[in-house]
Amino acid sequence: MDEPRWLDEREQRAWRGYRRMRRLLDLELSRQLMRDAGLSEPDYDVLSDLSETPDQRLRLSELADRMLWSRSRLSHHLSRMHQRDLVTREECPTDGRGSIVVLTPDGRRAIEAAAPGHVAAVRQNLIDLLTPDEVAALDALTHRVIARLTGDRAGT
Amino acid sequence: MDEPRWLDEREQRAWRGYRRMRRLLDLELSRQLMRDAGLSEPDYDVLSDLSETPDQRLRLSELADRMLWSRSRLSHHLSRMHQRDLVTREECPTDGRGSIVVLTPDGRRAIEAAAPGHVAAVRQNLIDLLTPDEVAALDALTHRVIARLTGDRAGT
DNA sequence: AGCCGATAGATGACATGTCAACAAGAGCGG
DNA sequence: CCGCTCTTGTTGACATGTCATCTATCGGCT
Numbered sequence: 359m360d361e362p363r364w365l366d367e368r369e370q371r372a373w374r375g376y377r378r379m380r381r382l383l384d385l386e387l388s389r390q391l392m393r394d395a396g397l398s399e400p401d402y403d404v405l406s407d408l409s410e411t412p413d414q415r416l417r418l419s420e421l422a423d424r425m426l427w428s429r430s431r432l433s434h435h436l437s438r439m440h441q442r443d444l445v446t447r448e449e450c451p452t453d454g455r456g457s458i459v460v461l462t463p464d465g466r467r468a469i470e471a472a473a474p475g476h477v478a479a480v481r482q483n484l485i486d487l488l489t490p491d492e493v494a495a496l497d498a499l500t501h502r503v504i505a506r507l508t509g510d511r512a513g514t
Numbered sequence: 515m516d517e518p519r520w521l522d523e524r525e526q527r528a529w530r531g532y533r534r535m536r537r538l539l540d541l542e543l544s545r546q547l548m549r550d551a552g553l554s555e556p557d558y559d560v561l562s563d564l565s566e567t568p569d570q571r572l573r574l575s576e577l578a579d580r581m582l583w584s585r586s587r588l589s590h591h592l593s594r595m596h597q598r599d600l601v602t603r604e605e606c607p608t609d610g611r612g613s614i615v616v617l618t619p620d621g622r623r624a625i626e627a628a629a630p631g632h633v634a635a636v637r638q639n640l641i642d643l644l645t646p647d648e649v650a651a652l653d654a655l656t657h658r659v660i661a662r663l664t665g666d667r668a669g670t
Numbered sequence: 671a672g673c674c675g676a677t678a679g680a681t682g683a684c685a686t687g688t689c690a691a692c693a694a695g696a697g698c699g700g
Numbered sequence: 701c702c703g704c705t706c707t708t709g710t711t712g713a714c715a716t717g718t719c720a721t722c723t724a725t726c727g728g729c730t
Contacts, residue, residue: 365641382659382664485525500528500534501531
């Protein structure tokens with residue numbers, strides 16, 4: 359770590375742009391979700407992952423892994439969502455320690471009500487602003503970075 | 515909002531990839547910063563913005579605007595950083611309400627110690643994984659989205 | 671000067687996230 | 701079947717972020 363390789367001007371612009379976009383997009387999307395559907399982004403993500411599952415249910419740790427959340431965070435969050443009747447917990451029949459997170463009817467209604475507006479906002483503020491090439495580039499680039507960060511042993 | 519235009523497969527992959535990359539990159543960068551320099555990402559951002567400034571000082575609200583933070587958040591965070599002697603507050607000579615955030619010597623040492631490792635991590639996990647074209651695309655695309663979200667009236 | 675709406679920043683209550691510690695099973699090896 | 705260790709999920713303490721509110725001041729207007 360003698361003379362660090364700083365970012366050149368273009369790299370710098372891209373990096374700062376990425377972080378600024380990230381922040382602004384987050385603010386906008388969470389504002390939209392809360393206003394139109396009364397959900398936070400984390401709420402939406404939980405409901406969305408659950409609703410895409412065959413029986414609207416998942417083992418807590420399975421859900422935590424998919425979301426890249428700690429079990430603790432998920433457990434706390436589920437307690438809060440439980441109080442609003444968006445999800446329930448059931449005991450796992452095959453593992454006495456386990457608990458299964460289940461989407462409630464209210465939860466299903468909430469995600470179905472929220473989804474169209476959310477997708478529209480994602481389009482309006484990101485996807486529809488990109489050319490098809492850019493969408494493809496974003497796809498490629500993000501998955502390369504993901505592979506790196508999840509230790510997909512292959513390159514370097 | 516009759517029949518929403520859902521994301522097609524490529525768009526979906528790009529969007530999910532973006533979010534997953536975001537999360538993984540955050541985890542990695544904040545882990546690295548904390549481990550090697552004892553700073554959180556927010557700490558780093560504050561110090562970094564301050565250190566790029568002529569006199570290592572900024573009006574609180576100016577700093578908040580640059581960072582896209584609420585004044586409240588910044589005020590709380592500065593109090594915490596103040597306890598660690600990374601920053602101080604001074605009264606603003608031209609505005610009796612104002613307060614000026616100043617980088618302390620400890621703060622300067624902290625950012626200078628942290629920067630090389632942080633930049634290296636950014637390179638290693640993002641920038642150096644991209645082709646020059648991809649860096650250019652990221653630059654272009656993020657700034658277009660930023661323009662949209664900050665209401666740069668021009669298009670649509 | 672004196673009023674008044676707007677702005678700067680601080681603060682307290684509360685929501686959310688992190689971390690370390692814990693209880694209860696699982697599951698393997700004797 | 702027992703004992704050991706690992707995993708699962710919960711919990712409480714604490715760090716961080718948000719929101720509403722408060723005080724002091726600014727700055728234009730009369």
